[in-house]
Amino acid sequence: MSHTLILQPGPEPCLQLSGEWTLPHYRQLRLQRLDAPGQVQRIDAEALTALDTAGATVLLQLLGAERLCTLVPHATGLSVERKALLLAVANAMAEQRGGAPDARYRLGDGLARLGGQVLNGWRQILAFLNFLGLTLVTLLAVMLRPWRWRMTALVAQMHQAGLNAVPIVAVLNFLIGAVVAFLGATVLREFGATIYTVDLVAYAFMRELGVLLAAILLAGRTASAFTAQIGSMKVNEELDALKVHGMNPIEMLVIPRLLALVITLPILGFIAILSGIAGGAVVSVLSLDISLTRFIAIVQEVPVKHLLLGLAKAPFFAVLIALIGCLEGFKVAGSAQSLGEHTTSAVVQSIFVVILINAIAAMFFMEMGW
Template structure:
């Protein structure tokens, strides 16, 4: 490779640059720099250099290292722009140190576990404090009917409840049909396909109805709460409300909390009915169980199982609403923060719902309820 092709030549300790040191010639320049050693260079000459960009300056840095900064300051033949570019690249790269290569140790895993536990504990404290603040604000407004936000409450009930009816009904209908089909497949080996009706009824009344509905609303409504409040914080609308003497908790959080508290039990009941209807359809088409017979078996299920499922709904509604609103208030003021906290609210809501449902199932089973 000639001096012109590789873009440089060395003359009595002076590195003479020539031609174009740009991104388009990066490959050939990089290959031509293999024989260049930083210790052999005492000066820099750019009189034959035609063009230079950050790609070419970066190549010089990787070959010459920190000495590029001093060489550029005493260089000859460089234009003011070329010298400024080399100084900027050398100055920026000089502050970088190679990332240390460290081996993973068991103590690193313990450290991360400790960080996760501390983060979970801090989030629990924030949620508890936010719950107390919301309850105290709600009790303060209880005897002040003029400050009730009925329009906001109805609007949130429409958004959280009525608009969610189709997806809740469709999903639970399909899950009910799947549970009935799987139950019939297994119970057919024992000649007890009639008990498929009991399987669907018990599972949806106690667990599936409220659990599926809560998970759907955790992904649909909690994320909406976080995104709405987070966007308001980004655009400083929350600060504007406080400047006008309005309480964001009373104005924004309480209507959402009450709307979810009222609509989640109703959606849970719709989910139970849809799941039972899906099981009835499978029973009619695959098991030859007449609708009248199916309904008669469902009516024999004790009412307490339905009450257990509906009783979990208000607790799940409160937690989903509070987590969604709290994450919205924690947004720091950028679009990236809105996305991060929206994801966090969905994950936290689903995790809390499943965790509390498992604890409640174990407790109720031990109590014989």
């Protein structure tokens, strides 16, 4: 059976509809063309067996909303209900003039986008500084009032972000410590100075790698978690609920997370340093024939200032990671897509900032002769 329309010519041109005007036949129906829709005076639907909104859409496209409005009441073969539906569709479409805005590509769109991105970057920096200030002010206010310290939240965050991260931090640094020791042994063997492998591992992990690797791991693991937690609270209007109940989201959510990271990152950094050196020790003992007592003796000769310089960076990294994670969470706007974008952005930003600050600190320490 064909699903078609035929225009019967004559003094009163009549549009004959036949077959099933339904969604499964939409593609076929849309292929039909009507040369002069304005001439149609009558609709005859005696042979029409089925009609749904897809069929109604085709009629609408062919005749136009206004023409359909005038023709439907006098159509033959249409039940009252179908007439009502067609009229409802036609009326609704007739009211909807204007249509979607033009979204064509224009010359200069790329330039506009570049400008937008630069502005956006600048706004992000401003937003971060704003947020940093707000958090510090809130932190000061809370510090002076010990009864408002949220110990439960703080300990819970320390557990999640700190204690639960210990295994991964330890294993990763152990492996990298071993790799650095192999690298050192390979290069230094040429000079007959394999013994300096121990110093290489010890200096590298104390000054740079231990805290840096711990911070990068935390940026990936915890900044994303902060963004997702706060972001989904935002989507659920939980943040608004907090505000309406007179509670400060910064105090409730950001301060415990911030303090938890500031406390745990130095500890994680210290664990990272120990595991890195342990990794180096295993390689030294097993493949470089350096005894464990000798290894420890050499490590003990490293001045303690290198350890302190390395660990001194940890609180700064912690602040940056926590604030970026939380701020991206607050920026989430109502959709699953936005939540994903901001979680990605939190991880990328915090890793970038950690590596950048570490490089600047390394140069600074070098210039200072520390």
